[in-house]
Amino acid sequence: MSKIKYTTHAIRRSHQRKISEDAIEAALQYGREYNDKKATTFRLDGRSIANAKAQGVNLHAYEGIHVVQGFDGVIVTVFRTRNYKKVRCKPSCKKTHLSRIPKKKKVQRSLKNHFNKIS
Numbered sequence: 001m002s003k004i005k006y007t008t009h010a011i012r013r014s015h016q017r018k019i020s021e022d023a024i025e026a027a028l029q030y031g032r033e034y035n036d037k038k039a040t041t042f043r044l045d046g047r048s049i050a051n052a053k054a055q056g057v058n059l060h061a062y063e064g065i066h067v068v069q070g071f072d073g074v075i076v077t078v079f080r081t082r083n084y085k086k087v088r089c090k091p092s093c094k095k096t097h098l099s100r101i102p103k104k105k106k107v108q109r110s111l112k113n114h115f116n117k118i119s
Contacts, residue, residue, distance in 0.1 A: 002046045010075040019065060019078050026059050027067040039091055
């Protein structure tokens with residue numbers, strides 16, 4: 001038994017989602033780390049599983065596991081998803097948010113049309 005501390009929410013979710021303690025430990029040890037203002041997320045994706053396999057550890061069964069750990073070291077929640085695009089990135093994620101900014105010409109045209117309709 002490890003010395004990892006869990007919130008009651010994390011214990012409930014791990015049982016509901018059938019995520020074992022071994023999977024959580026594997027995510028903490030081998031998963032890719034993403035920091036946010038409130039917590040750190042460890043994700044077992046294809047790249048981290050390939051790195052673990054190079055070290056002689058097979059984690060293919062745990063692919064898609066995410067472990068959210070608070071800065072105090074307590075596991076907040078765990079979940080599994082293999083569709084990483086649905087996992088929201090933080091607002092400072094420039095790549096996705098810059099693609100949503102409209103082009104300058106489109107903005108100028110839409111403003112011009114708007115003001116023509118008003119007058």
